[in-house]
Amino acid sequence: MTTHLIESLGNLSDPLCYQEPINIVGENKEILLNELRIMWVIRKAEEKIAEQIISGAIKCPCHLGIGQEAAAVGVSAYLTPNDKVFGAHRSHSHFLALGGTLDSLFAEVLGKVTGCSKGMGGSMHLFDPSIGFHGSVPIVGGSVPIATGAGLAAKLSKKGEVAVSYFGDGAIEEGAVQESLNLASVMKLPVIFVCENNLFSSHLHIELRQPANTTARFAQANLIEHAVIDGNDVVTVRKTAQRAIEHARAGKGPFFIEAVTYRWRGHVGPSEDTDVGVKRGAELSVWRKRDPLSRLALALIQSNMLTEKTHTDIQEEVDSQIKEAWQNALNAPYPELSAILETVYAK
Amino acid sequence: MQNNKTLNYADGILQAFTYLLENHKEVFVFGQGLWSPWYVGSTMKDLDKKFGVERVIDSPVSEVAVTGAAIGASVCGYRPIVVHPRVDFMILAIDQIVSQAAKWSSMFGGQVHPAVTIRGIVNRGGEQGAQHSQALHAWFAHVPGLRVVMPATARDARDLLIASVLCDDPVLYIDDRWLYEWEEEDPGIQLLNLSEVGPHVLKNGNDITIVAASFSTKLAMDAAKTLEEEGISVEVVDLRVINPIHWDVILESVQKTGRLLAVDGGWQSCGLAGEIIAGVMEHVPLAVMKASPKRLTLTNAPAPTSKVLEEIYYTQPSQIISAVKEMIGSKVHV
Ligand SMILES: Cc1ncc(C[n+]2csc(CCOP(=O)(O)OP(=O)(O)O)c2C)c(N)n1
Ligand SMILES: [Mg+2]
Numbered sequence: 001m002t003t004h005l006i007e008s009l010g011n012l013s014d015p016l017c018y019q020e021p022i023n024i025v026g027e028n029k030e031i032l033l034n035e036l037r038i039m040w041v042i043r044k045a046e047e048k049i050a051e052q053i054i055s056g057a058i059k060c061p062c063h064l065g066i067g068q069e070a071a072a073v074g075v076s077a078y079l080t081p082n083d084k085v086f087g088a089h090r091s092h093s094h095f096l097a098l099g100g101t102l103d104s105l106f107a108e109v110l111g112k113v114t115g116c117s118k119g120m121g122g123s124m125h126l127f128d129p130s131i132g133f134h135g136s137v138p139i140v141g142g143s144v145p146i147a148t149g150a151g152l153a154a155k156l157s158k159k160g161e162v163a164v165s166y167f168g169d170g171a172i173e174e175g176a177v178q179e180s181l182n183l184a185s186v187m188k189l190p191v192i193f194v195c196e197n198n199l200f201s202s203h204l205h206i207e208l209r210q211p212a213n214t215t216a217r218f219a220q221a222n223l224i225e226h227a228v229i230d231g232n233d234v235v236t237v238r239k240t241a242q243r244a245i246e247h248a249r250a251g252k253g254p255f256f257i258e259a260v261t262y263r264w265r266g267h268v269g270p271s272e273d274t275d276v277g278v279k280r281g282a283e284l285s286v287w288r289k290r291d292p293l294s295r296l297a298l299a300l301i302q303s304n305m306l307t308e309k310t311h312t313d314i315q316e317e318v319d320s321q322i323k324e325a326w327q328n329a330l331n332a333p334y335p336e337l338s339a340i341l342e343t344v345y346a347k
Numbered sequence: 348m349q350n351n352k353t354l355n356y357a358d359g360i361l362q363a364f365t366y367l368l369e370n371h372k373e374v375f376v377f378g379q380g381l382w383s384p385w386y387v388g389s390t391m392k393d394l395d396k397k398f399g400v401e402r403v404i405d406s407p408v409s410e411v412a413v414t415g416a417a418i419g420a421s422v423c424g425y426r427p428i429v430v431h432p433r434v435d436f437m438i439l440a441i442d443q444i445v446s447q448a449a450k451w452s453s454m455f456g457g458q459v460h461p462a463v464t465i466r467g468i469v470n471r472g473g474e475q476g477a478q479h480s481q482a483l484h485a486w487f488a489h490v491p492g493l494r495v496v497m498p499a500t501a502r503d504a505r506d507l508l509i510a511s512v513l514c515d516d517p518v519l520y521i522d523d524r525w526l527y528e529w530e531e532e533d534p535g536i537q538l539l540n541l542s543e544v545g546p547h548v549l550k551n552g553n554d555i556t557i558v559a560a561s562f563s564t565k566l567a568m569d570a571a572k573t574l575e576e577e578g579i580s581v582e583v584v585d586l587r588v589i590n591p592i593h594w595d596v597i598l599e600s601v602q603k604t605g606r607l608l609a610v611d612g613g614w615q616s617c618g619l620a621g622e623i624i625a626g627v628m629e630h631v632p633l634a635v636m637k638a639s640p641k642r643l644t645l646t647n648a649p650a651p652t653s654k655v656l657e658e659i660y661y662t663q664p665s666q667i668i669s670a671v672k673e674m675i676g677s678k679v680h681v
Contacts, residue, residue, distance in 0.1 A: 084423055118456025127455035134422060135455060139446050145415020146447060152416050153423035156375065156401070163419070176442070179412030186407060335456075343457035344491050345542065345591075346515035 009214045012230060012260040013199065015286040021299035022233045029305045032296065033314075035077075035234050036306075039069040039293050040318045042093045045102055048322050049092070049109060049123075050270035057330075058109050060122035063090040067232075067264035070292035071196050072097035074237025075164065075257070078245045079132060084150035085164040086143040087136030089124050090196075090263075094166050098131040102325035112332040119335040120343055140201075141167060141174030144193070148180040151189035151254070162190040162248040170201025172215040181222040181256070190248035192241070193219070193256045196231060202267040203278045219256035231259025232292040262287040354533035356498075356526040359505035360390040364428075366505075366536060367512050368398045371426060374512060375402040377417050378430030378466075379410075386432035387468065388527060414440035414465060418448045418517070421463035426512050434467040434521065435481045448517035449492035460515040464508075469523040469561070469612070471650060472657060480650035484560075485611075485618045487519050488590035494518045494541060495590040499564035500549070501530060503587055506537050507544065514541040523562040523612070545593030548600065552582035555606035555671055558597055558623045560586035563610040563662070570667035579675060589619055594626055601627050605637035606674050610667060615644040638674040643667060 011017040024032060046066050052058045065072075072093035079085065079098065087094040095105060100116060108115030109123045116128045124138040134150065137143050147165030154161040171177050172195060184191045195215045199206050206213045219226035225247060227240045237259055244255035264284065265272055273281045300306035354362070367374045380386025382395050382405040395403040406413045410431065417427035431437035437444070444465060451461045471480035488495045494516050498504040504522060511518040518541065549564065550571055557567040564585045571581035582600050586592070601607050607627055609620035620642035628640065646660045 084419075086419075115456075117454065118458065120456040121454050125454040127458060129459070135451070135459075137447065137454065139442055142415075142442060142447055145412045145443060146419035146422070148412060149416030149419020149421075149427075150423050151419075153420040153425050156420070156425065157423075176411045176415065179407075179409035180415070182407060183409055183412045183416060339456070343453045345494075346452065346457075346460040346462075 005220060006214050006216050006228065007212050009228065009260055012228065013213055015262070015283060015290060018230050018232065019289045020295070021302060022235055022295045024235055024299045024303060027235055032300060032305065035073050036293065036296050036300065037314050037318065038073050038097060039234065039296070040315055041102070041321070042069045042072070042096045043293060044318050044322050045096060045105065046092055048326060050265065053270045060109055060111065060124070061268050062109060062123040063268050064265040064270065065090045065093045065263060067287070067291070068196055068198060068261045069093055070234040070237055071194065071231045071259040071261055074234045075192070075194055075241045077238045078242050079164065081130060081132045082159070083132045083162050083164065084134050084147070084154065085132050085166070086134055086147035086150065087126065087166045088140065088143060088168065088171065089136070089138035090168070091126055091136035091166065092123070094136065095126045095128065095133055098133050100126070100128050100131055100133060102321060103328050104128065106325050106329035107332050110329050111334060112329055113335040114329070114332040118339065120339065141171040141176040144171065144177045144180045148184050148189060148191055151184060151191035152187065154190050155187070160249045162192060162245055164192045164194060166194045166196065168201065169195060169197040169199065169206050169215050172218055173201070173209060178218065181218055181224060184254040185222040185224050188251065188253035190251070191254040192244045192248055193224070193254060195256070195258045196261055197258055198261050198263045200263065200267070214258060216256060216258040224254050224256045226256035226258065228258045229260065231261035232290050232295065234292060234296055262290065264288060352533050353530045354501040354505070355528055355530045356501045356504045356522070357388055357390050357528070359501040360508060360522060361392060362536070363505040363508035364391060364394055366509055368394065368402060373424060374426045374428065375404065376428045376430060377404045377406055377413055378432070379406055379408060379436070380432050381405040381430060387430060388524065390527070391430070410436055410439040411443055414443040415447065417463050417465070418443060418451070418461050421461040422451065422459055426462050426464070428464045428466055428512055431465065431467045433470050433479060434483050435478050437465070437467040438483065444487065444493070444519065445490050449490045453492060461517050462515045464511045464518045464520055466520045466522065469521060472525065472661070474652040474654060474657065475650070476652040477649035482612045484521050484589060485613045488619065490590070492517065493590060494588060496520045496541070496588050497561040498522060498587060499526065499561050499585050502533060502537070506539055507541070507587065509536065510539040510541040510544060521561065525562045526565060529565055541588070544588050546584050546586045546596045548582060548596065549585045550581065550583040552580035552604070554580045554604060554675060555608060556582045556584060556600040556604045557608045557610060557667070558584045558586060559610040560589055560619065561612060563612045566662060566664050566667060567610055570664040570671065573664065573668055574671055579671060581671065592626065594630065597623070597627060598630050601631050602635055605635050607640040608667070608670055608674060609640070609642040610662060611642070611644050612662070613645060614647060615642065616647070618644060620644050638677045641670055641674055643670055
């Protein structure tokens, strides 16, 4: 563990850096191609959602993570369905990266009964325990203590399971997160804290909210093993997550990953930079060059693991999957009206 | 368990913890002060020694994380009991209780139920003052998805704690330290299904119904005893579970007596006593009522410290006695 206090993200927050293709030396081609495909699924699913918000079909608030796909895909690589993953308001990527289906995501954002939360949750409340996704909720920081408790359960049951808590740089400002980091550390709980630092909490840049632009300093304060990484490099995220998960499974306590990234759309909804009070258009155009998808695709092409043609094929295949899933969701029924009372208490 | 012995409220709670930890390996307890007699009196004495510090976990001063962690463990197959030594401290965890636990089932389409029990202790008097004396059960009883349990008697203190923990829903179990010495005969543990537990008649009577919960029930019983000696027959209905409320027993009682006095240890505004009166008046025809309903609640102020002020702050049996006499002498206002 480093002994000096991390005070800045350095080049990681400079959009002019980290634009080159990612380093894939020694990496397995199939794994990389699969990661590329899943990132496309996430990107295109969210683009579909954006389009359907504009068309008026989707009414619920949707927080899109376009530009942030690599974090979820890298973190999910070494998780099993027995691990317990929790997300927040911007969790489509977390859900899809674990294997959540497009059908159940689209149906959920449309409020249909075939949705992953039976149409009771919408975009901000996703749930599918069969893939290890135990819930995303939009109270900022709200699911962090709960994920910590899943870590406590994992420790008590001694089966080597881990918990994952996804949250943002805004959430780190919440007391609930501070308490959770302290608790996980003192109790040595197998929790992987994944802070996707996209530099913004709604309209406010991190420099207007915190005395340093890195959140890993809170891990340092709680003596939690941590890594601050390029969150738009799926291989780096995957390797870091592997280290974190092994650490937690081995009973060595929590791990904190700060994955630096940037969201391309506004805080909520489909627009790009119309956040109230925010003028980030110029910066966004530079950040777009740190694209997690094209940086992987280019690396694959340069290493002769991918051709332009195969890349197009992958995208077309994803397009048709999305089209079909959207149609299924449109055709699905709404919940019975009785669901509103029937879901409040256990039977 | 033993037959026809007496049981007090504090021992009832201790017996419940012992029963749960002995018989249910998925139960563990988490909260501040569990390794010290300071915080929780005798209600958890030596549980850490008997069941181990892995299952009886004393925690950092982190109400939010501890409550949330228990919720998290509860959706992973455990039945945790969180202990907040005072309701005042529990307020810090309100997001986890109200926005997370209470809504977890509904938000995810009824596919998951956090089987967590959150124990909040009402601990007041003794000049502790405004931040160490609160009884905020009415806030929590407002929230769909939470079950709020407030035992008055020793048997309920035990049997309803067991039922709360074995219930699949999130339950707020609120006990009152002023009841810890209250005794009753004990036929032994009775296993109850919490969703079926409702108010019951603790004392039969014909002239007036007093509805109360927790320590207010004891006040009502004390007052009823004195009134009985003066020839006034009081029926005392003990609420036991204040959300969701099963109304039948309350309505039947008021139908019979025609008079309703609601007594509550919380404040008046938007409180439990007002809820009881509203719920009754919606269903009992006005013609049945022989007097306007009335409520007795805490004085509308933060808890004072000085003992002379404490005496006027908390409801006394004498106030219940005067209210009953006034109602029996009065007509319904229409
Ligand atoms: C307790 C709470 N406070 C405020 C909000 C409003 N809010 C929703 S998302 C958000 C920004 C959170 O930023 P961050 O954690 O960085 O996540 P990001 O949106 O960047 O993914 C805020 C302030 C909320 N949902 N919950
Ligand atoms: Mg952010």
